[in-house]
Amino acid sequence: MDLLEIIIHRRSIRKYTGQPVDDALIEKLIQAGMYAPSAVNKQPWHFVIFRDRDTRKKITEIHKNAWMLKDASVGILVCWDETLQHDTGYGPVDCAAATQNILLAAHASGLGGVWIGVYPREDRINNVHKIFQLPKAVQPFSLIALGYPDEMKTLPERFNPSRIHFEKW
Numbered sequence: 001m002d003l004l005e006i007i008i009h010r011r012s013i014r015k016y017t018g019q020p021v022d023d024a025l026i027e028k029l030i031q032a033g034m035y036a037p038s039a040v041n042k043q044p045w046h047f048v049i050f051r052d053r054d055t056r057k058k059i060t061e062i063h064k065n066a067w068m069l070k071d072a073s074v075g076i077l078v079c080w081d082e083t084l085q086h087d088t089g090y091g092p093v094d095c096a097a098a099t100q101n102i103l104l105a106a107h108a109s110g111l112g113g114v115w116i117g118v119y120p121r122e123d124r125i126n127n128v129h130k131i132f133q134l135p136k137a138v139q140p141f142s143l144i145a146l147g148y149p150d151e152m153k154t155l156p157e158r159f160n161p162s163r164i165h166f167e168k169w
Contacts, residue, residue, distance in 0.1 A: 001108065006104055006107055006108045007104060008155070009107070009155060010103060010104055010107040011112075011153035011155075012113075012114040012115065012153075013112025013113060013114060013147075013149045013151060013153070014067075014068040014112075014114050014145070014151070015068070015071065015112075015149070015150040015151040016068075016071050016072055016073060016112060016145075016146075016147025016148060016149065016150050017147065017148045017149070017150045018071065018073065018147070018148075019073065019147070019148040020073050021073040021074050021111065021146060021147060021148070025109060025111070026049055026074060026076075026146075028105065028109070029076070029102045029105045029106055029109070029111075029146075030047050030049070030076070030102070032101045032102055032104070032105035033045065033047060033078070033098040033099070033101050033102040033105075034098070035101065036094070036097035036098040036100070036101040037094075037097055038086075038090075038094035038097065038098075039085070039086035039087070039090040039093065039094060040086040042084055042085055042086045042090070042094070043084070043094070044080040044081045044082075044084035044085040044086075044090070044091050044094055044095075045078060045079065045080055045081075045094060045095055045098050046078075046079045046080070046081060046138060047076055047077065047078060047079070047098075048076070048077040048079065048132055049074060049075070049076055050074070050075045050076075050077065050132075051073070051074050051075070055075075055131065056069040056070055056072065056075060057070060058131050059075070059128070059131060059143065062123075062124070062127040062128075062131070063116065063118075063124055063127070063128075063143075065116060065117070066116045066143060066145070068114060068116075068145045069116070069143070069145045071147070072145035072146055072147045073146060073147040073148070074146050074147070075143055075144065075145055075146070076102065076143070076144040076146065077118075077128065077132060077140055077142075077143055077144075078095045078098055078099050078102070078140075078141045078142045078143075078144065079095070079134060079138050079139060079140050079141055080092065080094060080095050080138070080139055080141055081137055081138050081139075082137045082138070082139060083137050091139065091141070092119050092120070092141055095119075095141035095142065096141070096142075099115055099141070099142045099144060100115075102144055103115060103144065106144075106146055110148070111146050111147065111148060111149070112146070112147060112148065112149030112150075112151070113144050113145060113146045113147075114144070114145050115142055115143075115144060116142060116143040116144065116145060117142060118140045118141060118142055118143060119139070119140065119141045119142065124140075125139065125140055128140040128143070
C-alpha cells in the first residue's frame with residue numbers, strides 16, 4: 001500500500017484476535033510517533049506502553065469509551081510534558097500528530113487500532129494521571145488500543161469538495 005492508501009483506508013478497529021504484538025513492532029510505532037511534527041520541534045511527548053490486564057481493566061472502569069482495551073494486545077498512552085512544549089496549548093496539538101502517526105504506522109503494519117480520547121476531559125485526565133502515576137508536569141492526551149484486527153470496516157466516502165475553499169471563503 002502506498003501512503004495515500006494507508007491514510008484513506010485506515011479505520012478505527014475495536015475488535016482484536018488476541019494475538020500478541022511483538023515489542024519490536026511497538027517500538028517502530030513509537031518511532032513513527034516521535035517523527036511527527038511538533039511546534040518549534042520541541043517534541044514534548046512521552047509514551048507509556050501497557051499490556052497489564054489490570055491496568056487495561058482500570059481504564060475501562062473510568063472511561064466508558066475505552067471498552068476495547070480489555071481485548072487489545074497492547075495500549076499506548078500518549079502524553080505531553082508541560083516543561084517541554086513550545087508554549088501553552090501546543091502539547092496537545094503535538095500529541096495529536098504523534099497519535100495519528102502511530103495509528104497510520106499500525107495500519108501499515110497490519111495492526112488495528114483506535115484513538116481513545118483523554119484530553120480535554122478533566123475527569124479522564126485526572127483518572128488516567130492517577131492510574132499511570134504520571135509526574136505533575138506530564139499530561140495525558142490519548143490512549144491507543146492496538147492488536148491484530150478481528151473485524152473489517154468498509155470504506156466510507158469522506159471526500160467533500162464543498163468543504164474546500166480557494167483564496168477566500
